[in-house]
Amino acid sequence: MTSLLLALLGLSASTLAAQPSAPKPIPAPMRNLTFGQLNFLHTTDTHGWLAGHLREPSYAADWGDYIAFASHIREKVEADGADLLLIDTGDRIEGNGLYDSSEPKGLYTADIFKQQHIDVLCSGNHELYKKNSSEDEYLITVPNFKGNYLSSNIDIMNPQSGERVPLAPRFKKFITQKQGIRIVAFGFLFDFTQNYNNTIVQPVEETIKEQWFQDAIRDKDVDLFLVIGHVPVQSKEYTDIYKAIRGMHWDTPIQFFGGHQHIRDYAKYDEKAYGLASGRFMETIGFASINGVSTGGKKASISTNPTFTRKYIDNNLWSFYHHTNLNESTFPTQQSKNVSKMIENARHALNLDHIYGCTPQDLWMSRVQYPHNDSIYTWLEKQVLPDILSTGMRANKTGMAIINTGAIRFDIFKGPFTQDTAFMLSPFTSAFRYAKDVPYDKAKQVLEVLNRQMKILAEMPGSGLSASAFLAPPEQLAMDKDIVVDDDNESQVQLPKSDQKPLSLYNDDDSGEPSEPSPSRIPGYTTKDAAGDDGDDTIHSPISYYRVPNCISALIAESSSSSSFSSPSPSPTLGNAVADPQTVDLVYLDFIEPWMEQAFKFVGADVDVKKDTEVFLDGNTLTQVVVRWVEENWKCKDGAE
Structure with a gap:
């Protein structure tokens, strides 16, 4: 069969996908349909x-x-x-x-x-x-x-x-x-x-x-x-x-x-x-x-x-x-x-190629462990949220922000951070809300409950939450749980794994060899499913996958007198707040409010989300927060495109 050779000959230097800015396809070993x-x-x-x-x-x-x-x-x-x-x-x-x-x-x-x-x-x-x-x-x-x-x-x-x-x-x-x-x-x-x-x-x-x-x-x-x-x-x-x-x-x-x-x-x-x-x-x-x-x-x-x-x-x-x-x-x-x-x-x-800044490195959702310097969630926790949300804090108050990891939808690649990048990263319109003066120990317990007790929250009286509710990225729902079948052929979902390591979905053992000599493998899907490990049409080298928590948190210093930002530090501090604060203004994305409401009840925090919370940072979304940070901190070098 000559299809592979014909395709290879067709890949001249001018070969592009239909979008002018799309990269050339990379030759790779193939399996047939x-x-x-x-x-x-x-x-x-x-x-x-x-x-x-x-x-x-x-x-x-x-x-x-x-x-x-x-x-x-x-x-x-x-x-x-x-x-x-x-x-x-x-x-x-x-x-x-x-x-x-x-x-x-x-x-x-x-x-x-x-x-x-x-x-x-x-x-x-x-x-x-x-x-x-x-x-x-x-x-x-x-x-x-x-x-x-x-x-x-x-x-x-x-x-x-x-x-x-x-x-x-x-x-x-x-x-x-x-x-x-x-x-x-x-x-x-x-x-x-x-x-x-x-x-x-x-x-x-x-x-x-x-x-x-x-x-x-x-x-x-x-x-x-x-x-x-x-x-x-x-x-x-x-x-x-x-x-x-x-x-x-x-x-x-x-x-x-x-x-x-x-x-x-x-x-x-x-x-x-x-x-x-x-x-x-x-x-x-x-x-x-x-x-x-x-x-x-x-x-x-x-x-x-x-x-x-x-x-x-x-x-x-x-x-x-x-x-x-x-x-x-x-x-x-x-x-x-x-x-x-x-x-x-x-x-x-739509001006989707408009550049807000230039990303100095790749940042990953799941290819590295969290926390890690190359993790999107570490970047949000240590740099973006403390920097931007501090401008909305009440005077002399420390904040704690909670966002669900599923609010992030895609990796960030080194290079131009465009309008399109911002929507790929987080397309949602959820804004921030906050509850004032929540005891810090209760706020930490809320985070712990959101990460470990979702089933209990769903079963609490009047919760209205689904037992299958998930705050992490959707792909983790399958990878983080085992599906088994009992004697009555009923699907049962087991509790999430507690360890953090590459999951077995990525498997480098392939059956189904390509039909003719072909180029080297490139990183990508190496799927193992109910029919075996020959399902991917392209034979890839594997990519690691690590689980992340449902939610992450960041401590936020009180608002400074200046609304501008200096270069980001890898480990922002809380100003004079050296010791743990007694109380925090607890900031969260409104998407997770139903879970927050149940978590407050579960830990015994005296917070009524309907009466005791307010809009934070003038209703800015997470996407807007990230774009603002990028504009201030990831300046493009002269001549960068």
Whole structure:
């Protein structure tokens, strides 16, 4: 096979991904896709990264490139008489300047996203946090994908009539074009409780008891059940759905697609039921195929049991060229080039390349232990929060700030810190609040409870918190907990590991060798899942992953007379506060207020968050705080771009 050599020849010095500032793809050893009767491409948790990763060659393809890739794969599959379905499982917003920096938010991304034909899609939790984003989903995205958008357990208050209605149809039944496979499809969200009050998310356990669902799974003329959702593939919600379908159809194939945890993952429910999760932030295009499916009620002759495959495709042109047997000149389509130009124009209109400062080093969320000089959280704790939040402190008062580590979404790379960087780092609109004169020993206990007693907080009377609530980055939810199955096949989530070391998800032992001699490995995903360790299309060298606490804290000195900042010191002090203060003004992000409220009760602190807290620092967000610090402290050298 010559595809690797052709792709290598196509990588001239001028070869770039569609965005002008994107880096060249790096040659790497590859594994091939295994096509079947029914094939899928899957995106999830894209969070606005439609321009791709402009600082990371492994993930630098944009949405236009993905459109070209899907088009070529569809041509290849259909030429062989097989079918291709495109799936998206939500969280398309919040996480990138392309979505977050426009006014209103998402001004450009909805039009860009809809250029890709998607056969089945659903909502994530991020679409539902705010009133405007959920209404945009109902009024814009659902119509953009009319008939393909499914909402099995989400209702919305119609913004025009005020009536409670389904966000989109609960399910659909359709027949594939080439193979004639009869499919019943659903679209779920996990048991989410933090949605804005104009939407209603019904727990999955209750939804599957409803008559419409029971009728749908009793349909006898079905060759495949397709369950998509913004749900971890290893979860109680999917276990419940699987058991409900299996109760009616003991041997009908089921294909699940999930998301939310920002990881590459594959779950096996039985020999005829599998689930795929495809990463985050347009780093991964998930691929799945099934062979041996019945068609139109006619038993498949290929095998007794269907065969399922999966691959995690790195989102770059090297991977795309390899899997399509195309190159720089033959790969782009007119539509893909048009969409890439739409993205370029939107980025220019939003001034996303505006430089606030220049980062002197890489700072990591999870590639180094916390605390560490190269940790984003150490940088926030020791430099950013003490410097900036001190300007909002009351005179002669010491502060203590608590932020959840999940408020940070991405690493910082050495070089220009741009407007886009700021939104990638922390896209959220959460502001700071504070409680005055909290005993310091109680404040420290609050932090300890947030990091170690989340289950207890959720179980306290009147908490309204989900037992699965998590304040750390979403990818840690899967990596920090073990999923086991008991004798009744019920998923059980174990308590977090207490040690801090690289987790076994990253595994350098690979089976599945490349089909021909190829270049050296580069750092990246080395996924080990339920099907083995050959799922990544690109054979990488491993990257370490370390867990972080749910929350970090920083002590803050009283406000100085000057509002300007000097060069940052590696270990800021608290002025004259040498000994531990007796009380602190406790500052926190308002996103974590429900957990703070329960933690105050748990430690016996006399704080009513509704009555005893106030807005801090004029409602500035964490993103604004970070940008202000960067502007003051990370000056670019003359001539830096």
